[in-house]
Amino acid sequence: MKIEQSQTERHVLTVTVDNEAGILAKIAGLFTARGYNIDSLTVADISEDHAVSRITIATKGPPPVIDQIMAQLERLVPVHKVTDLTEAGPHVERELALVKVAGKGEHRVEALRIADVFRAKVVDTTTESFVFELTGTSDKIDSFVTLMRELGLVEVGRSGIVGMIRGAEGA
Structure with missing residues (x-):
């Protein structure tokens, strides 16, 4: 059996x-x-x-x-x-995240470098912190947040997933 x-x-x-x-x-x-x-x-x-x-x-x-x-x-x-x-079938999923990172010196430079790789946009900055805006799959956002934890992650806000079927058809 x-x-x-x-x-x-x-x-x-x-x-x-x-x-x-x-x-x-x-x-x-x-x-x-x-x-x-x-x-x-x-x-x-x-x-x-x-x-x-x-x-x-x-x-x-x-x-x-x-x-x-x-x-x-x-x-x-x-x-x-x-x-x-x-x-x-094939569909597109995206999520929006705002990610706040605090840091100075090398951590600040590294956070900007990683943000560039992930195509995250700086939407707010102070001398001690950044708020990044990032859109993409949940996995992409998870990876970005994981990397930022080591650099001074302060806070994360996520929109949740939105999705659509690919092609001309509606859901």
């Missing part, structure tokens, strides 16, 4: 919803009530009349759990569409 192991996979879900009070709480409650974790969550109004929002959720779980999450999201009344970008 062969034992099948369910592998935990990272999935990025986009959820198009009516832009109404309480919808985010309903979605977060759905995850909380079932013990699912949300690794990243972003929400933004996407329509000209401010009637529709897009929620992007990064989560982890075996395929049956992801399928269950999607089915439960689709049952919520104000939800128009749920798409698993991970399953839909």
